[in-house]
Amino acid sequence: MEFVLQQFFTGLSIASILLLVALGLSIIYGAMGVINLAHGEFVMLGAYTAWALQKFVGLNLLPSLVVIFFVVAILGWIMERGVIRFLYERPLDTILATWGLGVIMQQAVRLAVGGELRYVEMPSVLSHSTSFLGVELSVYRIFIFAVVTALFALTWYLMQRTSIGMKLRAVIQNRDMAACFGINADRIYGLTFAYGAGLAGLAGALVSPLKSVSPEMGTTYVVDAFMVVVLGGVESLLGTVASAVLLGELTGAIAYVQNDTVAKSLALLAIVVLIRFRPQGLFVSKVRA
Amino acid sequence: MRIKRREFLKGAAALGAGMSVGLPHIWLKNEGLARAAGGEIKVGVLFSLTGTTAIIEESLNKATILAIEEINAAGGINGMKIVPIVEDPASDPATFAEKARKLVLGDKCVSVFGSYTSASRKAVLPVFEKRNNLYWYPTLYEGRECSKNVIYTGAVPNQQQDEFIPWLINNFGTRFYLIGSNYIYPKEENNYCKKLLQKYGAEVVNEEYVPLGHSEFSSVINKFRSTKPNVIFSTVVGDSVVALHRQYRAAGLDPEKMPMASLTTSENEIAAMGGDAAAGHFTSAPYFMVHKSPENEKFVAAYKARWGQDKVTHFVSEPSYFQVYLFKQAVEKLAPSDITPPTIREAVKGEEMIAPQGRVRIERENLHTWLWPKIARAKPNGQFEVLVESSEWIKPVPYAAYPNQVCTESGLKQT
Structure with a gap:
């Protein structure tokens, strides 16, 4: 029993990291429809900002989170205003442009601070482990779980209950019509993209004490993020959560009985099969268009 | 001007005849070999500076360049300077092979120092074996290789x-x-x-x-x-x-x-x-940064002075450094007109030197290196504490897990 519980929590912990990384993408790709291949680089920039704040300013990870969110959000905003807004009607060009921007960001970081792996310290209050229902758990992983839950609630609230979220949903449904009603679609898109980028930055900062920080770290995260969003169903926040939990528990369990190589390939196989029979993903948000 | 077919053919035939007379060396065996000339010894430096393994290979590049600079500053090899040609294979085995061909065929390097991963070493191997050139590989690796064109200065499993x-x-x-x-x-x-x-x-x-x-x-x-x-x-x-x-x-x-x-x-x-x-x-x-020896203190101080005080040396950068000195020792024994990859290989066999880790020797039979393994425990300050030092140097046995195979001077032997 204890072992099942242990494995369940492991799955949840993997899921929370998946969701953390995918949440920003579910806004940018899911809501705005921009296939942003530079998403992983926002994650990487978040991790590097955390490292820089720690090394040069002496700021602990927890207080730097706020700064990191705004730094990466502003970068995202500049990218949207500078490049992506010219490409909304041309999805193929967007893929190429965002991929190119990703490569530029990787190499810029490498040139600026070098290619070696960087070290972000785990906050000391969170670096021990604790016993819960007879199961030994890392406090830091519990912390990540809590942060993700809060970020998800905030995002859902922003999208569904605030006027900016309502305007965004209107612009997504019919941009011209929304503009006729006096909504500044450009501004809405810019802000949404910045918010998604900021979330990705937070993800990078939060995973950095558990994993490693290098200019190439984004590449693996962008694959995971797309996997989660596509499986959950584009345009559905709830679907993103469901698919993150599903993938986390699935890979965790398979990795336990087999190994991580098998887990990864089986998870991908399951997604391919599912997409074949249900191309819209697990969840579809009902919209009258 | 239009070139008529007949004139073109005539010209081509004349050119062909001229080449066979005027440049006879391309017909002679071994004359295509890379060799040192004009008071310069060209060597290739082939470590990734971009891509996934650049993280570690950058430090190998730095250790190699440091050794070359030190040797040149001390007067070079018999008065000749080592000229390093640095290429960036971008952590990609196919690019490794391409750059290796460029270094061996285009630049005519007499040796190339390079590679961290086994995949990249396997990718360049055909280039060096076909052109009878010499590759110096500093990384610890899995063994089970017996090439006459690679000098292995890292540890093997045994x-x-x-x-x-x-x-x-x-x-x-x-x-x-x-x-x-x-x-x-x-x-x-x-x-x-x-x-x-x-x-x-x-x-x-x-x-x-x-x-x-x-x-x-x-x-x-x-x-x-x-x-x-x-x-x-x-x-x-x-x-x-x-x-x-x-x-x-x-x-x-x-x-x-x-x-x-x-x-x-x-x-x-x-x-x-x-x-x-x-x-x-x-x-x-075989090597830890804290190892106590005059050679290591000198190496660590020189490395930090050249590349930054926060830099560390480690068990792959140390062989990257000492293998350039082994190269120097081998070339020193050769006449300036006779510096080619095969002569360097013969000269380096059995060669010894005092490396930062201790006295090392290139094994005559398999071109691997006798080393001094150590067991160490990591400390919170990021350095190691050496607990056990081997009482003698250990012979490299690249086929240790395969008792019926032995790597000898003439190649792999089945017993």
């Missing part, structure tokens, strides 16, 4: 494990958990490890491989908990090493009871994971 495994069994117990990245190096190391474990009556509780670049170790850590091994024998590489150590610590496991014993965790990886995550775990290697 050199890292022969003392390490019995020491671990004596100190911690007989239950081993083998974990590695999913490619040839960890599998060959574990292959040899299992032979040793069997010999000493120890058991393998689990053997597992994670994908390269893997960074989520929750399930693996659950398995550590449920199988309760005495030792976790790790051949995980790259940024996965960092993730594994940090998540081990975050999960509250105790290195006193269940230490990780690694062949791949160096000062470089520890700098990236933080000393706290590494503290208490063990590594076996």
Whole structure:
């Protein structure tokens, strides 16, 4: 029993990291429809900002989170205003442009601070482990779980209950019509993209004490993020959560009985099969268009 | 001007005839060999400066350049300067092969120093064997290779494990958990490890491989908990090493009871994971930055002065450094008109020098290196504490796990 519980929590912990990384993408790709291949680089920039704040300013990870969110959000905003807004009607060009921007960001970081792996310290209050229902758990992983839950609630609230979220949903449904009603679609898109980028930055900062920080770290995260969003169903926040939990528990369990190589390939196989029979993903948000 | 077909053919025939008379050397065997000329000895430096393994290969490039600069500053080799030609193979085996061809055929380098991964070494091997050139490979690797065109200055499995495994069994117990990245190096190391474990009556509780670049170790850590091994024998590489150590610590496991014993965790990886995550775990290697010897103090001081005070030296950058000196010693024995890859190879056989780790020697038979393995425990300050030093240098046996195969001067022998 204890072992099942242990494995369940492991799955949840993997899921929370998946969701953390995918949440920003579910806004940018899911809501705005921009296939942003530079998403992983926002994650990487978040991790590097955390490292820089720690090394040069002496700021602990927890207080730097706020700064990191705004730094990466502003970068995202500049990218949207500078490049992506010219490409909304041309999805193929967007893929190429965002991929190119990703490569530029990787190499810029490498040139600026070098290619070696960087070290972000785990906050000391969170670096021990604790016993819960007879199961030994890392406090830091519990912390990540809590942060993700809060970020998800905030995002859902922003999208569904605030006027900016309502305007965004209107612009997504019919941009011209929304503009006729006096909504500044450009501004809405810019802000949404910045918010998604900021979330990705937070993800990078939060995973950095558990994993490693290098200019190439984004590449693996962008694959995971797309996997989660596509499986959950584009345009559905709830679907993103469901698919993150599903993938986390699935890979965790398979990795336990087999190994991580098998887990990864089986998870991908399951997604391919599912997409074949249900191309819209697990969840579809009902919209009258 | 239009070239008529007849005139073109005439011209081409004349050119062909002229070439065969005027440039006869292309018809002579061995004359196509790279050789040193004009008071310059050209060598290639082939470490990735971009891409995934650039993280570590950058430091190998730096150690190599440092040695070349030192030799040139001290007057070069018999008055000739070493001219390094640096190429960036971008962590991609295909690019490695392409750049190696450029260095060997285009620049006519007499030797190339390069590679960190086995995949990249295997990719350039055909170039060096076909052109009878010489490749100097500084990394510890899985053995099982017997090329006449590679000088191997890193450790092979028998050199890292022969003392390490019995020491671990004596100190911690007989239950081993083998974990590695999913490619040839960890599998060959574990292959040899299992032979040793069997010999000493120890058991393998689990053997597992994670994908390269893997960074989520929750399930693996659950398995550590449920199988309760005495030792976790790790051949995980790259940024996965960092993730594994940090998540081990975050999960509250105790290195006193269940230490990780690694062949791949160096000062470089520890700098990236933080000393706290590494503290208490063990590594076996021929070189550690804290090793006490006048040669090492000189090397560390020179490396920091040249590349920055925060830089570390480690068990791959040290061979990158001393192998350039072995190259120098070999070339010194040759007449200036006779510096070619095959003569350098013959000259380096049996050559000895005092490296930062101790006295090393190139084994005549298999072109691998006699080394001084050490066992060390990581400390919270990011450095190691050397606990056991080998009492004698250890002979390289690249086919240690395959008793019916022996690497000899004339090639691989089946017995």
